[in-house]
Amino acid sequence: MQTVKFQNPPSIVSTYTIVGPKEGEGPLKDYFDLILEDDMWGQESFEKAESKIQEEAIKSALSNGNLANNDIDYLISGDLLNQIITSSYTARQLSIPFYGLYGACSTMTEALSLGAMLVDGGFAKKVICATSSHFSSAERQFRFPLEYGSQRNFSSQWTVTGAGATVLSADGNGPYVTYATTGKIVDMGIKDATNMGAAMAPAAMDTLISHFNDTGYSPADYDLIISGDLGIIGKSIVIDLMQKEGFDLSEKFTDCGVEIFDHKNQDTHAGGSGCACAATVFNGYIYKEVLKGSFSRVLLIATGALHSTTINQQGESIPGIAHAVTIDINKG
Amino acid sequence: MENMNKKEYQRYAEQRVPKPTFLKNNTMAFVVGGVICVLGQFIRNWLVENGLDDKAVAAGTAIILVFLGALLTGLGVYDKIGKVGGAGSLVPITGFSNAVVSPAMEFKTEGLIFGVAAKMFVIAGPVLVYGVGGSIIVGILHLLLKKG
Amino acid sequence: MEFIKAFLVGGLICLIGQVILDNTKLTPAHILVIFLTAGVVLGGIGVYEPIVKFGGAGATVPIVGFGYSLSQGAIEGAKAKGVIGAFTGGITAAAGGIGAAILFGYVMALVFKPKTKS
Numbered sequence: 077m078q079t080v081k082f083q084n085p086p087s088i089v090s091t092y093t094i095v096g097p098k099e100g101e102g103p104l105k106d107y108f109d110l111i112l113e114d115d116m117w118g119q120e121s122f123e124k125a126e127s128k129i130q131e132e133a134i135k136s137a138l139s140n141g142n143l144a145n146n147d148i149d150y151l152i153s154g155d156l157l158n159q160i161i162t163s164s165y166t167a168r169q170l171s172i173p174f175y176g177l178y179g180a181c182s183t184m185t186e187a188l189s190l191g192a193m194l195v196d197g198g199f200a201k202k203v204i205c206a207t208s209s210h211f212s213s214a215e216r217q218f219r220f221p222l223e224y225g226s227q228r229n230f231s232s233q234w235t236v237t238g239a240g241a242t243v244l245s246a247d248g249n250g251p252y253v254t255y256a257t258t259g260k261i262v263d264m265g266i267k268d269a270t271n272m273g274a275a276m277a278p279a280a281m282d283t284l285i286s287h288f289n290d291t292g293y294s295p296a297d298y299d300l301i302i303s304g305d306l307g308i309i310g311k312s313i314v315i316d317l318m319q320k321e322g323f324d325l326s327e328k329f330t331d332c333g334v335e336i337f338d339h340k341n342q343d344t345h346a347g348g349s350g351c352a353c354a355a356t357v358f359n360g361y362i363y364k365e366v367l368k369g370s371f372s373r374v375l376l377i378a379t380g381a382l383h384s385t386t387i388n389q390q391g392e393s394i395p396g397i398a399h400a401v402t403i404d405i406n407k408g
Numbered sequence: 409m410e411n412m413n414k415k416e417y418q419r420y421a422e423q424r425v426p427k428p429t430f431l432k433n434n435t436m437a438f439v440v441g442g443v444i445c446v447l448g449q450f451i452r453n454w455l456v457e458n459g460l461d462d463k464a465v466a467a468g469t470a471i472i473l474v475f476l477g478a479l480l481t482g483l484g485v486y487d488k489i490g491k492v493g494g495a496g497s498l499v500p501i502t503g504f505s506n507a508v509v510s511p512a513m514e515f516k517t518e519g520l521i522f523g524v525a526a527k528m529f530v531i532a533g534p535v536l537v538y539g540v541g542g543s544i545i546v547g548i549l550h551l552l553l554k555k556g
Numbered sequence: 557m558e559f560i561k562a563f564l565v566g567g568l569i570c571l572i573g574q575v576i577l578d579n580t581k582l583t584p585a586h587i588l589v590i591f592l593t594a595g596v597v598l599g600g601i602g603v604y605e606p607i608v609k610f611g612g613a614g615a616t617v618p619i620v621g622f623g624y625s626l627s628q629g630a631i632e633g634a635k636a637k638g639v640i641g642a643f644t645g646g647i648t649a650a651a652g653g654i655g656a657a658i659l660f661g662y663v664m665a666l667v668f669k670p671k672t673k674s
Contacts, residue, residue, distance in 0.1 A: 098674060115672050121517040212672045221514035222670040223481050224531065225490015225497050225506050226584050227433075227577070230426040237672075265414040266421060268581065274421035309424050317412075428578040434571055441570025441618070442563035448613035449562040466616065466625060467652030473617065474653055478660035482668035495573030498584050499591055499618045500566070501653060507588065508657040512665035524665045528658070531585050535619070536654065539592045539626050540647050546600035547630030547642025 078283070079257040079290035085407050086195035087248025089202075090141030091359035094133045096211065096237030099348075099356065102337045107360035108238075109136065115212065115237050123157060126210035130155065130166040130239040134206050137241035137359075148172050148243070149200035152191050154183035155208050155351055156235075157217060162208055172204070181276075181305045182259070182380030183207040184240065184354040185399040189256035191244045192401070201246050208239035209350030218269070218385055231271040233307045233349035236336060240355030242363075251366045254408035257287040257400040261382065265393045269383065272394065273310025273333075273346055276379040279396030280306060280314055283377060285321060287400050295328050299371040302362065303398070304354035304378030305333035307347035332357035332378075354378035366403060374403045433494055440489065440496030448473055448500070470501055477505030482513065507532040558612050565611025569618045588619055595623020600631070625649045 093108045100111030112129070119125040130153065138145065151170060154177035155162035167174040179186035187205035194200040212222060214235040220226050244253065262282045266275035280303050288294060295301060306314060311331040318325050332354045333347035358376050365371050377400040383392070402408075412420065451472050455465045480486040486506045489497045497503055508528055515527035529536065573587050582590075598604035604624045608615040615621050626646040633645020647654070 096672075123517075212670075215673075216514055220531070220584075221510040222673060223484060223487050223506070223510035223513055224584075225481075225487045225493075225503065225510075227491060227494045229428065264417040264421075266418060271421065271425060274424065277421075278417065309421075313421065313424060430578060433578055434574050437574035438567035438571045441573075442567030442614070445562045445566025445611075445614040445617045446559050448566075448617035449559055452613050452616075453558075463649075466649075469613065469616070470622075470650075470653035471656040474656035475660050478657070478664050482664035484668075484671045487673065493570075495577055495587060496567070496570040498577075498587060499570045499573045499620075501617055501619060501622055503584075504588065504619055504622065504653070505657050505660070507585075508661040509664045510670070512661040513668055513670045516665050516669075524662060528661050528665075532588070532657070534585060534589045535592050535622075538589050539596060539623055539650070542593055542596035542600075542623070543626035543630040543646025543650075544643050546596060546627040547634040547645055548639065549600070550631045550634045551639065551642060 077290050078286040079255055080193065081255055081291070081408070082192055082196040082253060084196050084246065085252035085254045086192045086244040086246060087250050087252050088242055088363065089245040089248040090137050090143070090243040091241065091363045092133050092137035092140055093240045093356045093360040094129050094238050095356050098342065099236055099238055099336060102342060104336055104357065104361050107364055108356060109360070115210065122210055122213040122216070123161065126155065126162045126208055126213050127165045129210070130162055130206055130208035131169050133208070133239035133241045134166065134170065134204060137204060137243055141243050143202070143243065145170055145172050148202050148204050150175060150191070150194055150203040151206070152177060152187040152203060153206040154178055154187065156180060156214050179397065179399070180380035180382050181349055181351050181353060182378040182397050182399050183351045184304065184358060185376055185378035185401050188242060188244070188253060188401045189258060189399055192253040192256055195244050195246050202243060204241055204243050206239060206241035207351035207355045209235050209237065209352040211235045211237045214350060228345055229270050231268070231273065231309055231346050233272060233305065233333060233346050234337065234344035235350035236348045236353040236356060238352040238356045240352060240359035242359055251403050251405050252407050253401055254404045255287070255291055255402035257283055257290065259283040259398040261395045261397050263393055263395040267388070267393045269388055269394065271309065272349065272381040273307035274313060275381050275394040276396035276398065277306055277310040277313040280310070280377055280379050280398040281317055281321070283398040283400050284318065284323070287375070288323065295323055295325050298328055298373050298375050300362070301325060301329045301375045301377070303331045305347065305349040306331045306379055307333045307349065308339065309346050335361070362403070366405060372405045376401050376403060436492050437494045437496035440493030441499060444497065444500040444502055473501050474505040477502030478509045481506045481509040504532055504535060561610060562612045562614035565607065565614030566617055569620055591619045592623040595620035596627045599624035599627035622650060622653060
């Protein structure tokens with residue numbers, strides 16, 4: 077069994093999202109709590125700006141829930157930068173017991189899974205899960221300098237600037253985290269770091285199939301099944317290949333990276349990516365629509381590409397991973 | 409995924425990637441590259457009219473074009489030209505300038521030594537290695553073949 | 557006429573670069589190195605000189621021309637000063653461009669900040 081069914085499903089009691097200017101012009105702009113006018117946010121570097129974004133998202137999620145730092149038993153967070161510096165330097169400001177995660181763009185559901193396990197296991201009353209990413213800090217670490225005049229190919233994706241934070245609590249009135257399916261690494265040998273959707277799609281499928289087999293749910297039991305940042309190419313691969321495995325996703329399935337940008341008018345090519353992609357779409361759009369009653373059961377499956385430029389230059393392929401959590405208005 | 413091996417999946421994934429807009433890309437590369445070279449020709453002619461010798465004209469043209477590339481990079485314009493022009497703005501010497509200036513600017517946050525100076529040739533460094541190294545080999549071969 | 561020749565030759569060289577970029581997995585850094593090395597080799601065997609004569613700046617402004625001037629410099633250096641000249645000739649010929657890139661790169665880094673792409 078790859079899936080945990082929570083006996084006492086933790087409730088989501090508060091969320092907060094912050095996004096950059098470009099995300100704030102996208103189709104989901106009305107769902108984000110704070111849209112920055114300047115992605116430096118008064119800081120000296122993109123890394124420091126990203127840290128401030130994550131810190132403010134966490135603080136605001138706490139104050140949204142009328143909570144203080146010492147009400148929280150664990151902070152579980154991660155980001156894309158080397159040594160997850162954004163999360164560590166954010167945690168430095170908060171004095172909350174801290175677990176740092178690296179799951180690349182899958183970190184949001186990795187954090188939610190582990191946070192829900194801590195709460196359900198009775199080890200914590202409340203935990204906060206957070207992730208962030210920043211277009212410019214990611215570009216300089218993974219790709220080219222901002223002012224370098226290169227062309228992006230059609231399979232490349234646009235790192236979302238922003239952060240999302242979720243407070244999970246042992247008591248609360250929902251929505252609840254009812255299941256968590258932990259992904260295995262799947263690597264089908266894709267080496268092209270500008271085509272991460274194709275690299276991650278097999279991992280997403282592997283986790284989806286395990287989830288359906290373990291829980292007995294079928295795609296029809298969900299109102300929405302949404303992956304993290306497969307983008308347009310990865311999404312089409314998952315729909316196509318899942319059909320061949322006997323699962324019809326075409327009605328219910330979409331991807332945070334596809335939804336967050338208007339890819340035709342915003343020139344984002346295959347869609348959004350980055351830890352903040354799933355984090356902002358989940359804590360903004362999905363959470364608010366669940367509260368409104370538009371969705372009563374959602375499967376969020378954030379996807380990650382666990383490579384680095386170093387190992388990529390050594391000729392290695394890109395290992396993909398995907399973790400899924402079920403968000404339900406009922407306790408299951 | 410049992411019904412597909414790695415090779416088959418890679419081929420399948422490759423087919424799903426939209427092809428570049430060849431006609432547009434090629435036309436823009438040709439036009440942008442051509443325009444930059446025409447600009448270079450203007451600079452050359454101007455230097456010749458001012459009575460410079462061949463070597464000074466060549467060096468002067470390079471210096472002026474590198475300056476223009478650097479300035480447009482600093483102003484945040486060259487990356488926009490590059491997005492449209494592709495190889496048309498990459499291959500001329502202004503593209504070499506862009507490759508030097510853009511990391512120098514980007515890494516200023518890490519300081520003037522480990523940032524600006526150390527990262528300046530992170531993209532263009534290989535050009536100097538192969539260019540200078542290759543020229544020395546050409547020079548030595550020239551000596552050997554002439555003697556032989 | 558020389559402007560038309562410069563446009564055609566320069567445009568064509570860049571077009572070759574674009575075709576390689578769009579049809580292979582090679583990155584811009586690969587293209588720079590390949591084109592420069594091509595210039596060194598073509599200059600060394602004397603094939604590039606007629607192209608420079610015909611195309612003017614269209615042949616010297618692309619990075620291929622940079623390679624060409626490196627190899628021409630090395631050959632001239634070798635003729636004048638032997639082995640020492642082979643070492644110093646190339647980089648001397650290219651010193652203007654390299655020196656300009658270093659100085660202006662440093663100055664621009666001091667003056668300007670990179671801006672997020674939109």
